[in-house]
Amino acid sequence: MQLYEDDTAGESRQTAAAEDGVVRALSLANALLNRPGGLSRxxxxxxxxxxxxxRDERDRLVGEERKRADAALEKLFTHDKERLRSCGIDLSEPTSDEDYRYRISRSQYGLPDLQLSAAERLALYRAKLLFAHNSIAGLQHAVWAIDPDNDDAGSPRVPRALQVSLGSEAEISKVLDLAKIGLGGAISFGYTGRGRHQAETRRVIPLGMGVLGHWYLIAHDLDRDAQRIFRLDRVTGTIAAIAPGSLSEPETGRVRQIAQKQSEQALDVARELDRSAERFAEGDLAAGALRAHQGDAPRTLPKLTPRTAGHRREDASAKTERVVNMVALLLARDGVQPSELLVKYGITAEQLLRDLLSISLVTTGEFPDTLDLQPFPPLNDEEFVSEYLEADEPIILRSGGSAMDKPVSLTKPGALSLMIALKVLSAISAPEEEHLAKAAEQLQQKIKTIVPEAIAQAADSISLGHRAAHRPALGAAQHAISGTYALSIIYTDISGRQSTRVIEPVQVIYDGPHTYVRTWCRTAQAERFFRLDRMMQCTALPDEPQGPQSAALFLTDSNGPQAPVTDDSVPVVLRFSPSAAGQAALYNPVKQHTEKSTGARTISTSFVTREAVVRTCLDAGGDIEVIRPVDLRAEIAQRVRELARCAEV
Known part of the structure; x- marks a missing residue:
């Protein structure tokens, strides 16, 4: 659908339009809600x-053309009804020849009241703060949908753990895809294993998911008839359910057998991930790094272009679900700023403009169904950003019937992110906040009653862990944070330099595959972030209380650990193998290029020292290859050979 402007000189060209499918589905819901008696087709x-x-276009046709047009219209109508049902809206079909009306019950519309206790409301608020910068879209909406007054529910205390990121966008997208399908059934996807240059199709039965640095799927591989672990940033293409009829008889039996076993005893995901990490030897990493660097570097580089944020293509149901809930938010409030909508739904300015245009066209030409949106957005993307978003004037939505003023769902991304946030909150709550952990667990059980079964099942299967070797350092940091005292640590930085420091831990920060402790460093007399796996030794100093600097730091926001770029930084060009392309975003690329044939990614970035580059490539085991400078590439190959000779002595 297009909103037309007069072709007047000086007016901006229209670059944005409403989305027909969203407009149809919302108009259908609005019309039925405003007519409790229902409407015929x-x-x-x-x-x-x-x-x-x-319909009018169909009526102008005759014969076979009319039949095809009628079938297409009926198919469109069916799709729109299914979109609404996928949002959690109970749209009932006519029950007999006499009762030929479609209905949506006002009394059944919207989420039920979960009757939250004060402790559960506080847990919800803290979960929102914990994941304030979470990669999964929809968390902010999910919190509002469960408890519209939650903005006022918080305590003045800042959370002692700040969840900056729980993985790359690619990983989080795959987690959501798996959650939508659910566990226990056969699925297929492309997978690029370590050291491979092409993806191969894997057919598996998902058993559980977990985080241990990266997101992993534990599954039974149908073709190998054995359990395997898959890193989700190495999954490519579409994750698709396999139709039962496509499986052989033995494979169908295996699916039933695994489903029965899972119902009797859940898989210990954390233990399986720990065992997997222990099996990977350092020698494998060194051999991989040597293979990647022993040949000559490419003589020419691919064309690197500035990195832009990639956005996942949404399906029609996801768009409809978001906009239905956005309508509820706008109707329930006297005004909502565009900036809040961007954050609450985790969408781009481009998508918000199309959502608002779609909402503005929800009407049947009759008073109860009219939605009046003010201020009306411009039809040009650039003007929307430079004028509408810049002004950030509250958006007001008025309706004759106000029938759509309740959220209908948490949205699937929001439901999953909220379940994960509450699970993390339970795991990291300090001893004196045991009541908060208990409330978070109780709230998870309540939420399971209002989310799709596949989402609840996936959330239950998720394990959020740390490598066993890192847990003592994490425990020491958490106790120091809780007790507000200092720690003495021996720390090895990215360049391999070791130092002894006295720190005052303030927060634990989860940043994708790494966990950091945010501190006031007495040695540096400044804020510093220390990576958990590089804290070689931690000694508690309970008789040395934290000072005013850490207290002030505790009350300020943080952007997380940032690698400084100085005149002494080492510029490099790195190539990430197809199996590691998803990691490239973690290295702050300035420019990048993705090979269409393999999916490998080349980036330009910088490191603090040459030694930091060497160690990064050695730890990557061949997944990260230095292309430029050439002498640094040769240095890495030489270092691996020296390590191999030392190991033989």
Missing amino acids: EQIFDKVELYRAR
Whole structure:
């Protein structure tokens, strides 16, 4: 659908339009909600403009053309009904020849009241703060949908753990895809294993998911008839459910057998991930690094272009679900700033503009169904950003019937992120906040009653762990944070330099595959972030209380650990193998290029020292290769050979 402007000189060109499918589905829901007695199919087609236009076009045809047009219209209507049902809206079909009306019950519309206790409301608020910068879209909406007054529920205390990121966008997208399908059934996907240059199709039965540095899927591989672990940033293409009829009889039996076993005893995901980490030897990493660097570097580089944020293509149901809930938020409030909508739904300015245009066209031409959106957004993307978003004037939505003023769901991304946030909150709560952990667990059980079964099942299967070797350092940091005292640590930085420091831990920060402790460093007399796996030794100093600097730091926001770029920084060009392309974003690329044939990614970035580059490539085991400078590439190959000779002595 397009909103047309007069072709007047000086006016901006229209670059944005409403989305027909979203407009149709919302108009259908609005019309039925405002008519408790229901509407027949023909009455719906009369009232909803986009159906009426299709019907009128059909009526001008004859013969086979008319039959095809009628079938297409019916298919469109069926898709729109299914979109609404996938949002959690109970749209009932006519029950008999006499009762030929479609209905949506006002009393059944919207989420039920979960009757939250004060402790559960506080847990919800703290979970929102904990994941304030979470990669999964929809968390902010999910919190509002469960408890619209939650903004006022918090305590003045800042959380002692700040969840900056729980993985790359690619990993989080795959987690959501798996959650939508659910566990226990057979699925297929492309997978690029370590050291491989092409993806191969894997057919598996998902058993559980977990985080241990990266997101992993533990599954039974049907073709190998054995359990395997897959790193989700190495999964490529679409994750698709395999139809039962496509499986052989033995494979069908295996699916049933595994489902029965899972119902009797859940898989210990944390233990499986720990065992997997222990099996990977350092020699394998060194051999991989040597293979990647022993040949000559490419003589020419691919064309590197500035990195832009990639955005996942949404399916029609996800768009509809988001906009239905956005309508509820706008109707329930006297005004909502565009900036809040961007954050709450985790969308781009481009998508917000199309959502607002879609909302503005929800009407049947009759008073109860009219939605009036003010201020009306411009139809040009650049003007929307430079004028509408810059002004950030509250958006007001008025309705004659106000029938859509309740959220209908948490949205699937929001439901999953909230379940994960509450699970993390339970795991990291300090001893004196045991009541908060208990409330978070109780709230998880309540939320399971209002989310799709596949989402609840996936959330239950997720393990959020740390490598066993890192847990003593994490425990020491958490106790120092809780007790507000200092720690003495021996720390090895990215360049391999070791130092002894006295720190005052303030927060634990989870940043993708790494965990950091945010501190006031007495040695440096400044804020510093220390990576958990580089803290070689921790000694508690309970008789040395934290000072005013850490207290002030505790009350300030943080952007997380940032690698400084100085005149002494080492510029490099790195190539990430196809199996590690998803990690490239973690290294602050300035420019990048992705090979279409393999998926490998080349980036330009910088490191603090040459030694930092060498160690990064050695730890990557061949997944990260230095292309420029050439002498640094040769240095890495020489270092690996020296390590191999030392190991033989």
